[in-house]
Amino acid sequence: MDFPLEFVERTRLLLGDEEWKKLEAALAGEPSVSIRVNRKKYGGALADALPVPWCRDGYYLPSRPAFTFDPLLHAGCYYVQEAASMFLDKVLGEYVTSEAVMLDLCAAPGGKSTLARSALPEGSLLVANEIVRARAQVLAENLTKWGNPGVVVTNNAPEDFTELGPVFDVILTDVPCSGEGMFRKDETAVSEWSTGNVALCWQRQRDILSAVWPCLKEGGLLIYSTCTFNREENEDNVAWIAGELGAEVLPVGVDPGWNITANLAGGEFPVYRFFPHKTAGEGLFMAVLRKTSDADEPAGRCRKPRKDKGKKPGKNPLKVPKEMGDWLLAGGQFRLEVEGECAVAFPASHADLYDRLKERLKVVCAGVTLAEWKGKDWQPAHSLAMSTGCRCDAFPQAELSYKEAIAYLRKEAVVLPSDMPRGYVMVTFRGHPLGFVKNVGNRANNLYPQEWRIRSGSVPEQEEVLK
Numbered sequence: 001m002d003f004p005l006e007f008v009e010r011t012r013l014l015l016g017d018e019e020w021k022k023l024e025a026a027l028a029g030e031p032s033v034s035i036r037v038n039r040k041k042y043g044g045a046l047a048d049a050l051p052v053p054w055c056r057d058g059y060y061l062p063s064r065p066a067f068t069f070d071p072l073l074h075a076g077c078y079y080v081q082e083a084a085s086m087f088l089d090k091v092l093g094e095y096v097t098s099e100a101v102m103l104d105l106c107a108a109p110g111g112k113s114t115l116a117r118s119a120l121p122e123g124s125l126l127v128a129n130e131i132v133r134a135r136a137q138v139l140a141e142n143l144t145k146w147g148n149p150g151v152v153v154t155n156n157a158p159e160d161f162t163e164l165g166p167v168f169d170v171i172l173t174d175v176p177c178s179g180e181g182m183f184r185k186d187e188t189a190v191s192e193w194s195t196g197n198v199a200l201c202w203q204r205q206r207d208i209l210s211a212v213w214p215c216l217k218e219g220g221l222l223i224y225s226t227c228t229f230n231r232e233e234n235e236d237n238v239a240w241i242a243g244e245l246g247a248e249v250l251p252v253g254v255d256p257g258w259n260i261t262a263n264l265a266g267g268e269f270p271v272y273r274f275f276p277h278k279t280a281g282e283g284l285f286m287a288v289l290r291k292t293s294d295a296d297e298p299a300g301r302c303r304k305p306r307k308d309k310g311k312k313p314g315k316n317p318l319k320v321p322k323e324m325g326d327w328l329l330a331g332g333q334f335r336l337e338v339e340g341e342c343a344v345a346f347p348a349s350h351a352d353l354y355d356r357l358k359e360r361l362k363v364v365c366a367g368v369t370l371a372e373w374k375g376k377d378w379q380p381a382h383s384l385a386m387s388t389g390c391r392c393d394a395f396p397q398a399e400l401s402y403k404e405a406i407a408y409l410r411k412e413a414v415v416l417p418s419d420m421p422r423g424y425v426m427v428t429f430r431g432h433p434l435g436f437v438k439n440v441g442n443r444a445n446n447l448y449p450q451e452w453r454i455r456s457g458s459v460p461e462q463e464e465v466l467k
C-alpha cells in the first residue's frame, strides 16, 4: 500500500527508522479478527479462540467467519470489534467501580458503547450520543441488540450538551480523527489523509472537548481516545486538556508483555498507544484524565432548558397496561410510561435525569421499548425481545433451526409448529431470542424490524455460528 509521503516522514520521525519499517510492514498485512461476547447473553466457551489480554470478554478468532449469517450476532450475543479498542475495558474496570452515569459522546457504531455497557457496574446509566443521524440509528440498533436497559441513545452535537451542567461521572470522547491507525482496514482513511486534515482534526477535537467539559462532574473521569498516530491529535491534546481545561492524567495498570507504547512526545504523563506491529489489533491512542477544575459550572447546578427546546407533554390517551410490568424480570425497578405510540420501561433510579435529557436532547431510544400500539392492541416490541431484562417465559416460544433463523432475519415467512398458540410468539435460536412473530394459524407474520433485516442474498452453504 502506498502511503502519503508526508505521513511516512512524520511517522518515521515519531517512531524512529527501525520502528517505522515494522509498522509499515504491519500496515500492509492482514488485520486480526476479534470479537467481544455479551456475558449477559452468551455463556459458552469459544473453541480455538485466544483471549484479548486487556479485555474480560474479548477473543481473537483464527479466521473471519461470515458474521452477517450468524443468528447469534443478530441476537446480541457478541460484537465484532478490533482488539485495541477493547482497552477501554481495562480502564473502566480499574477506575469505575461504583454505579456511574457515563456519556459516550462520539459513539457510533457502538463498539465502545456496548463494551462500556458490559463494563459499568450494575445500576449505571450510559448515554450514547452520535451527531450523524444515520449513524445514530446504527448505534441504536447495536445497543438495542446488546440489550442492557440502562441506556439512552441521543443524536446531538457536542454543544447541545454544554448547558446540561455537571451530570456525568465519566465521559468518553472517542473523537473523529485522521484515522492513521485504520489505514490497513480503511482505504479512504489513506486517500483523505493530509497535514491540513490533521490540523483540522486536532482543532475540532479541542472544540468537542470544550463543549462537553462543563458536563463532567468535578473529580469525574474523561477518557480520550483516537485511532491515529500523530502527536498533535494525541499527546498534544492531552497536555492541552490537562493545562487548559484543568485535569490530572491518570495511569492505568498494564502488563509489559502487552507491548503497549507510552508517551512519544517526551511528556511525563502516561498515555496508552497501540501499534499494529506490536499488538494484534489496529492503531489506538487512549488517555485517562480526572477533572480537577470546576471553573465553568458550580457542582449540582443545571441551567433551565432553553425556551425553544423541549416538548410540552400533551395528554396521551394511551396507558401502559399493568400486566406489561410482568414482561420484565424486575418490573418494579422500572418506570413505565407511554411515549408517543410506544410503552417504554426506563430504570426508575435514573428517570429524573432521563426527563432532563429529554427536555434538551434528541432522544433516539431509551430503556426498553416494551410494545407499540397498533390501533387495536399492543404489539410486543423487538427491543423487548433483545433486552436482558425481558421475562421471556411471559410469551410462548418457538425454537428455529439455522435455516429458519436466517429466513426470519431476512424477514421471510416463518411456519410454526401446528400446536403453537395463536398470537405473539417469541422465536429463538439455540435458546437466544431473535424477535417476535404473530401467529395467525396458517402462517406467522414476521415482526423483525424491516430496516435491520439481512439483505445479502448469498446465504452460505454451511452454518456460520460462533463456536
Ligand SMILES: C[S@@+](CC[C@H](N)C(=O)[O-])C[C@H]1O[C@@H](n2cnc3c(N)ncnc32)[C@H](O)[C@@H]1O
Pocket (backbone or CB within 6 Å): 085, 105, 106, 107, 108, 109, 110, 111, 112, 113, 130, 131, 132, 135, 157, 158, 174, 175, 176, 177, 204, 208
Ligand atoms: C471514531 S468514531 C466513533 C467510534 C465509536 N466510538 C465506536 O467505538 O464504535 C467518531 C464518531 O464521531 C462522529 N463525529 C464526527 N464529527 C463529529 C463532531 N463534530 N462532533 C462529535 N462527533 C462527531 C462520527 O460520526 C463518528 O461516528
